[in-house]
Amino acid sequence: MNQSPSGLLPGRSSQPGKRVLPGFALSLGVSLFFISIVLILPVTGLIVQTAGMGWAEYWAVITDERVVASYKVTLWAAALASIINGVVGLLLAWVLVRYEFPGKRLMDALVDLPFALPTAVAGITLTALFAPDGWYGQLFALLGIKVAFTPLGIIVAMSFTSLPFVVRTVQPVLEDFAPEDEEAAVSLGASDWTVFRRILFPAMWPALMTGVALSFTRSLGEFGAVIFIAGNMPYVSEIISLMIFVRLQEFDHAAASAIASVVLLASLILLLGINLWQARYLRRLQGR
Amino acid sequence: MVQRKTMRAGDQPWVKATLIGAAVALTVLMLVMPLVIIFTQAFSGGLQTYLGNLTDSFTLRAIGLTLFVAALTVPINLVFGVFLAWLVTRFEFPGRKALITLIDIPFAVSPVVAGLLYLLLYGSNGWLGSWLADRDVQLMFSWPGIVMVTVFVTCPFVARELIPLMQQQGREEEEAGVVLGASGWQLFRRVTLPNIQWALLYGVVLTNARAVGEFGAVSVVSGNIRGETNTLALHVELLYQDYNVVGAFASASLLAGIALITIVVKSFVEWRQARQRAPLNDQTENR
Numbered sequence: 001m002n003q004s005p006s007g008l009l010p011g012r013s014s015q016p017g018k019r020v021l022p023g024f025a026l027s028l029g030v031s032l033f034f035i036s037i038v039l040i041l042p043v044t045g046l047i048v049q050t051a052g053m054g055w056a057e058y059w060a061v062i063t064d065e066r067v068v069a070s071y072k073v074t075l076w077a078a079a080l081a082s083i084i085n086g087v088v089g090l091l092l093a094w095v096l097v098r099y100e101f102p103g104k105r106l107m108d109a110l111v112d113l114p115f116a117l118p119t120a121v122a123g124i125t126l127t128a129l130f131a132p133d134g135w136y137g138q139l140f141a142l143l144g145i146k147v148a149f150t151p152l153g154i155i156v157a158m159s160f161t162s163l164p165f166v167v168r169t170v171q172p173v174l175e176d177f178a179p180e181d182e183e184a185a186v187s188l189g190a191s192d193w194t195v196f197r198r199i200l201f202p203a204m205w206p207a208l209m210t211g212v213a214l215s216f217t218r219s220l221g222e223f224g225a226v227i228f229i230a231g232n233m234p235y236v237s238e239i240i241s242l243m244i245f246v247r248l249q250e251f252d253h254a255a256a257s258a259i260a261s262v263v264l265l266a267s268l269i270l271l272l273g274i275n276l277w278q279a280r281y282l283r284r285l286q287g288r
Numbered sequence: 289m290v291q292r293k294t295m296r297a298g299d300q301p302w303v304k305a306t307l308i309g310a311a312v313a314l315t316v317l318m319l320v321m322p323l324v325i326i327f328t329q330a331f332s333g334g335l336q337t338y339l340g341n342l343t344d345s346f347t348l349r350a351i352g353l354t355l356f357v358a359a360l361t362v363p364i365n366l367v368f369g370v371f372l373a374w375l376v377t378r379f380e381f382p383g384r385k386a387l388i389t390l391i392d393i394p395f396a397v398s399p400v401v402a403g404l405l406y407l408l409l410y411g412s413n414g415w416l417g418s419w420l421a422d423r424d425v426q427l428m429f430s431w432p433g434i435v436m437v438t439v440f441v442t443c444p445f446v447a448r449e450l451i452p453l454m455q456q457q458g459r460e461e462e463e464a465g466v467v468l469g470a471s472g473w474q475l476f477r478r479v480t481l482p483n484i485q486w487a488l489l490y491g492v493v494l495t496n497a498r499a500v501g502e503f504g505a506v507s508v509v510s511g512n513i514r515g516e517t518n519t520l521a522l523h524v525e526l527l528y529q530d531y532n533v534v535g536a537f538a539s540a541s542l543l544a545g546i547a548l549i550t551i552v553v554k555s556f557v558e559w560r561q562a563r564q565r566a567p568l569n570d571q572t573e574n575r
Contacts, residue, residue, distance in 0.1 A: 019379060020463050022472040027375035031387065034368045038440055039393055042405035048415070049408050088314055095311035098296075099304055107311070109555045110319045116494075116547035117322075118501025119399075120521045121540040124528050125322045128329060128537075135321070160318065179296060186295045195297035221398030224503035224521070228528070241400040241504065248404065248508065257408060260401045271396040275389050 046264065049257045061258040066234055067243050073151055074240040078219035081158035086212045088159075089166025090204075096167070097174040114163050119224025126157055127229045149231030154239060157226045158219035165218065166211030173207040206281040210274060217270045221263070326544045329537035341538035349515045350523035350539070353431065357519060358499040361438045365495050369446025370488070374480075377454035378462070388451070391444045399441060403508025406437050429511035434519065437505040442495045449491035450484055457483055486564075490557040497550040501543050 050058065061067070096108050114122065129136045130148040140147050147153050177200070185195045223241040230237045238246075240263055247256035298304060331338050341347065372391065376384055394402065410417040410427045420427065427433045461483070465475045481488075503521040510517040518526065520539055527536035 020466055021378050021459060022466070022475065023374060024379050024381075026472075027371040027379075028381075030368065030371040031375050034372075034443075035387070035390055038443060039390060042409050042440070043393075045409035045414065045416075046405050088318075091307065092311050092314070094298070095307050098298060099308055101308050103312070105555065107315050109551050110315060112551050112554055113319050113323070113547060116497050116550040118497075118503060118521050118524075118540075118543045118547070120503040120524050121326065121501065121543050121547075122322070124524065124533075124536055124540060125326050128325050128533075129321065135325070136317075160322075163318065182296050186297060186299075192297045192300065192303060200297060217396050221396070221401070223398060223400050228525075241398045244398075244400050244404060245508070248407070253408065253411075253413065256404055260404050263398055263401055267396040267398065267401075268393070271392055272389065275392070279385075 043264070046257055046261060049254070050261045053254055053258060057254075058258050061255045062262050066238070067240075067259060069235045070238045070240045070243045073154065073237060074220060077151060077154040077158055077239070078216050078222075081155050081162065081219045082212045082216040084155070084159045085163055085166050085215045086208060089163065089211055089215075090170060090208060093167045093170035093174055097171055111164050111167050114161050119161060119222065120228070122160055122225040123157065123228030126153075126160060126225065130156060130229065148229050149233075149237070151230075151237050153229035153231065154226050154237060157229050158222050161222050161225045162215035162218040165214040166208065169207045169211035169214070170204055173204055177203055206277075210278055210281070213270065213274050213277070217267060217274070220270075221267060323544065323548075326537055326541055329534060330541040332537075333534050337534065338538050338541075341535045342542070344535070346515050346518070347523060347535075347539055350518045350520045351542070353434075353516075353518065354500055354520040357431070357435050357438055358496050360435050361442060361499040362492060362495050364439055365443050365446055366488075366492055368443060369450060369491060369495075372447045373450035373454055374476075377451055378459050391447055394441050394444055399502065399504025400508055402440050403437050403505035406433060406440070406505075407509055410436070428509050429513070430517060433509040434506050434517065437509050438499050438502050441502050441505050442498045445495040445498065446488065446491035449487045449494070453484055453487045454480075486557040486560045490554055493550050493553045497546055500546055 053061075092107075092111060096104065096111075117125075127148055128134050130140070130153060131137045132141055132146065132148065134148070137148060145152070147156060181199050182195055185199055190198075221241060223239070223245075226239050227242055230239065230242075232238055232242060240259065244256050244259050244263070247253075247259065298307065330341075333341075372387070376388055407428055408414050410420065410433065412418060412421045412426075412428070417428065427436065461479050462475055465479045470478065501521050502519075503525070506519055507522055507525070510519065510522060514526065520543060524536050524539045524543070527533075527539065
């Protein structure tokens, strides 16, 4: 699968380690310069700032009761939002790959809307829909459920902004899926559910997990969409990014950076985990 | 495409109808309705009010600043993205994988944290900021700060679009060019660019969409000075908090328009790439 033609040609070229193409020094120089200035230097700044705090003070700031409440809300909401996206994303990916129907291309294009729409716009839009007098809010009110200005609103905003991840990671795997096993199972009389559970799901789940993990990571850091709909009640519906923002507005830079260092560490660990997971899973695919 | 007669899972008519129905309903509820409400709200006071809201002097200033920030950010990240993609797809060197992981950092980091990183370093109390302040250079709470955080937040997009494509295309064509005596620039312009132009276009459009709409990082470093450091996304928030909902949605409709253009460009680029690949697929199927 996808074997590069270089292996087939009697090639002197493309030997690893031998640099035939120009521009190595230049592109290395530009890339390293840019990454150092734009990424590494600011991260170092945060480390320096937090290192200046004493351990006791650091610990007190990051375990403050209101901050701990915001960790909990953010983690719960992000977890539920990414599970919702796992289900909805799998459904959308399946329908987009397996079936033909009018409007399919439009649906495929619309899936990217949450990535393209600025988060602040998503925030005021979802608030307008889910507010008690909004189109959806009125329906939920009939059921006695309040969505906007409660933690439920945070889940809605997070699932909206990270919806495309699962669709876009599962879609290519489903497209490349070889139909032989599946056709054999169906012709032998296996039910749809059995085929899905025994053949399709085992092939899809690494991609599905990647999508859910990406969705979770994005949700943890989501700010713009959430703050409009959350209501931002201390101890109830304040997310962790907002806590950093609040500390900044109190001009407490030390506390803001301490909380930010926790968030940064968590997202870097998640990022590394996802990359390792993908590397392992891709190797398995290529090794077939 | 080969037509298959054999049945696969989910091919029974009622399963198919249920799943398509559910997907369409979800798409309408989660993706179409938000778009509908942006424009109905924006135009709820009539066309006159809409145009009045957009030509308000603070709104015009916000549009101007936003375009200015995007005009600086996009070229910077375009150049960086192309160099980085060239580096990691055309050469093998130690630390290559680490570099690819590093540029994903802005995707994983909360925008508020991104803004804070820059505020700590370049703010008047920061170690670079205090040195600059002594020389009367102020970067934070003015447009350079906004550009800097926007560059941070959008720097992975171009590279992320190019790397998988250039990896897949391999380096044979460029190596042939070198053998034929092409210079580096000729090589890029005549061999590489035609192969990557559509992905590059999409990378630029994505960078632009995010640069125009960035909210969290910008709101940390902007200081929200109305008419001066207020970008369009911040302006939306400001109007919304002033209870000028119709005005907020009028500005939001411009940003939604840019988002729609982004989606259209993406569909176009995918269509072009599918056409470019089509002859290749025929070959592999005949083998």
